[in-house]
Amino acid sequence: MNTVYSFTIYNSTAQLPTNWDDLAVSTIFLSKKYLEVLEKSSPDNMTCHFIGIYDGTALVGIALSQFLNLNLLQSFGERDTWVKTTIRNLIFGKFASHVLVIGNNMLTGQNSFAFSNSVNPAKALLTLRAATTQLKKNFKSTGVTIHITTYKDFNQEEIKGFDIPEFKKEYLFSTQPNMVFAINENWKSEQDYIDSLSKKYRDQYKRARKKAVEIEKKKLHLDDIIALEDTIYDLYLHVATNAPFNTFFLPKNHFRIFKEIFKDKFLFYGYFIDGKLIGFNTLIKNGKVMDTYFLGYDDSIQREKMLYLNMLYDMIAYSINKNFKEIIFARTALEIKSSVGAKPIKMYGLMTHSSRLVNIFLPRIFKYLEPETVWQQRNPFK
Structure with missing residues (x-):
């Protein structure tokens, strides 16, 4: 029929x-x-x-x-x-x-x-x-x-x-x-990932980590996100307006709403120097896939502390530790994402x-x- x-x-x-x-x-x-x-x-x-x-x-x-x-x-x-x-x-x-x-x-x-x-x-x-x-x-x-x-x-x-x-x-x-990072099933820790890198990129990893030694990374809960909402939005807007092309901008309450609804499936990490928020990134657990979401940072500190690269390494470390199969790093910053191991689809x-x-x-x-x-x-x- x-x-x-x-x-x-x-x-x-x-x-x-x-x-x-x-x-x-x-x-x-x-x-x-x-x-x-x-x-x-x-x-x-x-x-x-x-x-x-x-x-x-x-x-x-x-x-x-x-x-x-x-x-x-x-x-x-x-x-x-x-x-x-x-x-x-x-x-x-x-x-x-x-x-x-x-x-x-x-x-x-x-x-x-x-x-x-x-x-x-x-x-x-x-x-x-x-x-x-x-x-x-x-x-x-x-x-x-x-x-x-x-x-x-x-x-x-x-x-x-x-x-x-x-x-x-x-x-x-x-x-x-789409930059996709496949997690090797033999990796059980961040160290396994580091050991798989060639010398040039192991050196890049060490250099980035050394630069960020004074940065404190914290997992933020809903109350933290609400308290820091204005700063979070300023950091997000700084990155968004400097992108080569945009068709939208998130509203200020976006991260708060996401956390309220998704709870532990939505991860929000803040990066601090002397108690001041200087950057953040977000991740979404999508089954066995980790989706990277929006981020923000102070550009002057980002360059000096290699903050973006450190964020990528942190995302990789977390995803390996929690047994995810792959990370969707999405578009933009293609070269730096490929330098940590993401492949273009x-x-x-x-x-x-x-x-x-x-x-x-x-x-x-x-x-x-x-x-x-x-x-x-x-x-x-x-």
């Missing part, structure tokens, strides 16, 4: 079916708890919707969509040259300020959707596409025209699912790679523009939407 799937678009987690989490097993980032974090503390320029895919009355698929209004951003990133930034701002203002993402623009990896094992994957994707069309109509009825629709982030194997006629006209693009997405004319030029325009990063891959192991 040729069954047809249906979909329901939900505006809040309170509306989600009780068995939603039965499908959110591949990633914590589709779970009700995480969607609640987004609901309570997503960026000001972001609106989230949750999509259920049904076979009759049975829930067989779940998905996340994020609408981004880039006109509400003060800055897309300050680091690039004035000319490049001006051109990019012009392109966004005129052609690309309303973006509908099927997936999660705040994370790296396939956190877009999950289907049950019984589902026909191609049919489920077509239903997701129909839900996307409906979302665009819903926005249109409120006076908002979606300029760009994009499905992200998929590795080489995952993107093959979209190789069906209905997606043929979409622009296939590749973004910066190429990521793909699909994109289409509401204007047929603009669609023709998408490959050219994309260069300004996703600035290319030139970097050298390192291999620190013997």
Whole structure:
């Protein structure tokens, strides 16, 4: 029998079916708890919707969509040259300020959707596409025209699912790679990791640790995060505004809300000198995978104390000690992440523009939407 799937678009987690989490097993980032974090503390320029895919009355698929209004951003990133930034701002203002993402623009990896094992994957994707069309109509009825629709982030194997006629006209693009650190099953401690490094990178490790000898690292609890919220946000903003490109900024209460909802699955580490918070990083336990999340630091101290590199080593040490299989280091700072042992996984997405004319030029325009990063891959192991 040729069954047809249906979909329901939900505006809040309170509306989600009780068995939603039965499908959110591949990633914590589709779970009700995480969607609640987004609901309570997503960026000001972001609106989230949750999509259920049904076979009759049975829930067989779940998905996340994020609408981004880039006109509400003060800055897309300050680091690039004035000319490049001006051109990019012009392109966004005129052609690309309303973006509908099927997936999660705040994370790296396939956190877009999950289907049950019984589902026909191609049919489920077509239903997701129909839900996307409906979302665009819903926005249109409120006076908002979606300029760009994009499905992200998929590795080489995952993107093959979209190789069906209905997606043929979409622009296939590749973004910066996802930096993934595989933990050797023979490593039982940080020392095992250090011993596996070549002399050059063992020396790098020792140098970084020596530089940070006066820094005190503390695991922060909810009360600490609340007490230090202003400083935390300043440190986060410093890093975020100096990134080459941004499509959102977190609200000030984001880390507090995350800790309230996720408790011990959300780790927040503060770095202090003489009792003053000078940096922090965050981690999320996602099954056997450790996902690195947002961080912040005082740049002058970061350079002098090699703070960022020390944070990477700390994340590796913790993940080895707690028997995680891999660490998702995500995008940005590709070279330094490869210097500690992370490997690049190429990521793909699909994109289409509401204007047929603009669609023709998408490959050219994309260069300004996703600035290319030139970097050298390192291999620190013997």
